[in-house]
Amino acid sequence: MATGQVSEMRQRQPARWGRNLLLLAVLLVVALTAWSWTRLRVTARTNTALAAQTGCLCRFAAGRSLASCEADPAVKRDWVGLHQDAAARSLTASVPLLASQTARWSPETGCVMDGWKD
Structure with a gap:
């Protein structure tokens, strides 16, 4: 060589x-x-459920803005994003590719998670 x-x-x-x-x-x-x-996935689902429920109460029961609710330490979670549907009075919390949970506001029942039954 x-x-x-x-x-x-x-x-x-x-x-x-x-x-x-x-x-x-x-x-x-x-x-x-x-x-x-x-x-x-389990951690993401738990965090999105908590964020959706708390964010729904913050946004629709307390009447605060979505930006104000997102900054709240009780709502803010790692990697969790909040999205609202003002017409349906619902708030969805999601972690990309892992979990998504939605809570809907009703004056009679308050914020109820979609797909969850008591």
Whole structure:
């Protein structure tokens, strides 16, 4: 093997190591996500239900603005977004790809979660 070929191979090795490390990191993230997916979904569903219920009460019972309710520590949760439907008097809390819960306001019953029965 010529000296030029050996030095060329040595120059390509760092790029190969970097690519392999990146692939290993991606595989590790995928494996950890798959391993904890059920726990993530349960946590997300619980947080969205709490945020939807509390946000609904804040928005429709207390009459505060959505921005004011989003800033409230009782409503604000990691990764949870709030969306209102003023015509239906409902508030939906969601975590992308994991969970979504909706609470609807009625003067007779207050805020009731969609799909939940007592």
